[in-house]
Amino acid sequence: MYFRKLDVLQKTAEEITTQTGNKVQAIQCDVRDPQAVAACVDQLVELAGLPDVIINNAAGNFVSPSERLSANAWRTITDIVLNGTAYVTLEVGKRLIQEGKGAAFLAITTIYAESGSGFVVPSAAAKSGVETLCKSLAAEWGRYGMRFNVIQPGPIKTKGAFSRLDPTGQFEKSMIGRIPAGRLGTPGEIANLAAYLVSDYASWVSGAVIRMDGGEYVSMAGEFNELRKVTPEQWAVMEAMIRGTKGSS
């Protein structure tokens, strides 16, 4: 079974209630099991009615050379990430259509859903699938008043992710080195963008995939970005050489 531990969910629910005064109900569910998803949505509807906001954030991931992956390892990750998102979206979406109610869907993917990435291939493939699912349903179900958007975060330090993606801690420094903002992201920063995208302030935003990574993606992609290592003294020498070049052959 794959789900957040109920005691963790309940502690978080209590924290939110203490900080905001809002009532929060934690329900545990294995997103890989469509029947469990249906039962979870039944409970939700009983407690609070159909939702206005649905956030698909479930992730499973570990770094591994792909030649070491078994079929079950592949299935475990893609079941959580892609199938879990599909089961939740289909279950809630069908009920919304039946009741004539709109809603804002938001999925959390990753910057390598766009580029692909070695060593996390099941996660990359599944997260790309989630993005395609959201873009497709933004087109198909927009007429029912549903919006679908995606946030692609860069690295945000949490124990669940970093203990499986950087178990020795040796890659954290190099990650920070290639992020122009000079640091990892924080959960609060994702929460700010998520709150905006699911709110009525974003009522005309649908089918959007928004990257938030402190500039990491473009920093890794640009051919000449390594020139940031050049010092002002070196630039003086290089500029003289460049200006001194005559002709093209």
Ligand code: HXC
């Ligand atoms: C190779 C592995 C493996 C590893 C598990 N498997 N770990 N194979 N290397 N390190 C294989 C197992 O051998 C097994 O296959 C299959 O995967 C299922 O493993 P289980 O341990 O039985 O699965 P389960 O207990 O369900 O654990 C799920 C999990 C785990 C996904 C494997 O890592 C987990 O619980 N993760 C928690 C959530 C998480 O990962 N959060 C981080 C997401 S962050 P066999 O064939 O042996 O049966 C993210 C974005 C990153 O994704 C963005 C960064 C920029």
